[in-house]
Amino acid sequence: MDVRKVRIVRRHDERPNIMYVEIEKWLLDIGDVLEFDLFMAEGKLTEKTLLLSKHIPINSDIKIEIDSRHAIYVRQSDLEAYNIFVDKIAQAVARNEHIPVIKKAAIIYRQASVILDEMFENPEELENVPKTKKVVNTFVNTIFSDTHAIESMIKITAYDYYTHTHSINVCIYSLSLGSYLELNSITLQELGMSALLHDLGKSRVDPKITNKKGRLTEDEFDEMKHHPLYGHTIALKIGIRDNRILDGIRHHHEKLDGSGYPDGLMGNSITLFARIIAVCDVFDALSTQRSYKERMSSYDTLLLMKKTMQHHLDMVLVDSFIKMQQHSDALTAL
Ligand SMILES: [Fe+2]
Numbered sequence: 260m261d262v263r264k265v266r267i268v269r270r271h272d273e274r275p276n277i278m279y280v281e282i283e284k285w286l287l288d289i290g291d292v293l294e295f296d297l298f299m300a301e302g303k304l305t306e307k308t309l310l311l312s313k314h315i316p317i318n319s320d321i322k323i324e325i326d327s328r329h330a331i332y333v334r335q336s337d338l339e340a341y342n343i344f345v346d347k348i349a350q351a352v353a354r355n356e357h358i359p360v361i362k363k364a365a366i367i368y369r370q371a372s373v374i375l376d377e378m379f380e381n382p383e384e385l386e387n388v389p390k391t392k393k394v395v396n397t398f399v400n401t402i403f404s405d406t407h408a409i410e411s412m413i414k415i416t417a418y419d420y421y422t423h424t425h426s427i428n429v430c431i432y433s434l435s436l437g438s439y440l441e442l443n444s445i446t447l448q449e450l451g452m453s454a455l456l457h458d459l460g461k462s463r464v465d466p467k468i469t470n471k472k473g474r475l476t477e478d479e480f481d482e483m484k485h486h487p488l489y490g491h492t493i494a495l496k497i498g499i500r501d502n503r504i505l506d507g508i509r510h511h512h513e514k515l516d517g518s519g520y521p522d523g524l525m526g527n528s529i530t531l532f533a534r535i536i537a538v539c540d541v542f543d544a545l546s547t548q549r550s551y552k553e554r555m556s557s558y559d560t561l562l563l564m565k566k567t568m569q570h571h572l573d574m575v576l577v578d579s580f581i582k583m584q585q586h587s588d589a590l591t592a593l
Contacts, residue, residue: 279307279332281417281424282341283365284325286348291317293344295337299328307332330417345369360401361411367397368415368427375423375455382462382493395451398430402438402447409435413584417547422461422469425543430455432539436576439583452499453507454536460490460508484520487512507532511540514571534573538564538580541572557584 279298287297292314298307310331311321325331333341349366352358371394378387401408412431417424433454437447461469464486468479475483491509499505510533513519515526529537541564548554555563561581564572 278335280335280338280341281330282333283345283369283415284328284331285361285365285415286345286369287317287322287325287331289317289319289322293317294340295333295344297325298332298334299324300330300332342369342373359411360405360408361414363401364408364411365415367394367401368412368417368431370394370397371427371430371455372423375426378456378459379423379462382459383496385497388497388499391455392448392452395430395434395448395455398434398451399444399447402434403444409438409583416543422458425547426455426458428543428547429457429536429539432542432580433535436535436539436580436583439579439586446503449501449503450507450532450535452501453504453532454539456490456494456499456504457508457511457536457540458486458490459493460486460488463489463493484512488521503530503532506530507536509533511536513537515573516570519571529573534576538572538576541568542580 287293293311294313296309296313297311299310300306301308310324311317317325345366348362349370352362352366374387374390374394377384378391381387398412401412405411413435416428416431430451434447434451437450442450464483468475468483471479487509491505494505494508507530510519510522510524510529513522513524513529513533514537515529517523517525542557542560545555545563546557546560561577561584564577565574565581568577
């Protein structure tokens, strides 16, 4: 994919005052000379400090600073320059088997991010479907190609919450959990598509509601509750016919005790895809940072899910998710 041809237009209504975009810091290396400035966050969430000006090579001190930060940002107006940089790296990485899997994972994440941006801008554009399939296929192939791929992919999930990064994170978590459960590659491909598109219906909900920082009113929540149905309708419209994919999109907010939406399904009538996506959706929503709240640690998030959501989420899957996280932490420590 030639990202240089893609004009990146983030939904302006998603974070009205945003001027900076988080980038995949794993792609930055000593000696790189960039066409964009790098920023880090200090103090309040919205404040960013210049870390490195463009055209100055990254030295070892800057690299240590980059590695020690949770997130590195570029100006929104520099996003296109950043995508050109990723495009150049992608070609080099494709030719080199010795490049660490974390770099490969970060490149796929960026490519997924570009496509999801397009998808949320033009949800009914048929051309986006094969691109989305290709991204999921690359994720699945990466998982099967390297024993460290899952922990690398979990490591690159973004900390800041946007609808499209949330969708990619949920896709990565769902594929990691599915792989831990030893689902085959065809099933993983379908699960990944369903997870990546699970919130596509939010593109039809009034942005004033999807971007609201406080609690939703009853009417607003009623409208928000339509997004699984909207997503199901859009998915059908763009030619997705696989029932497992459609079902995951439609039923990711169903709860085991029947109190979920849109169909109030109970227990085993909620399919595996919907139950997996639900666990990963809740985990990511709680553990990422929003403009109005700090992120919760993975440990606290999982504890909260175990303690308070046993009537909503499949606890066997939550336990598997915890074991999968422990497994990937253990691999990281090796
Ligand atoms: Fe959702």
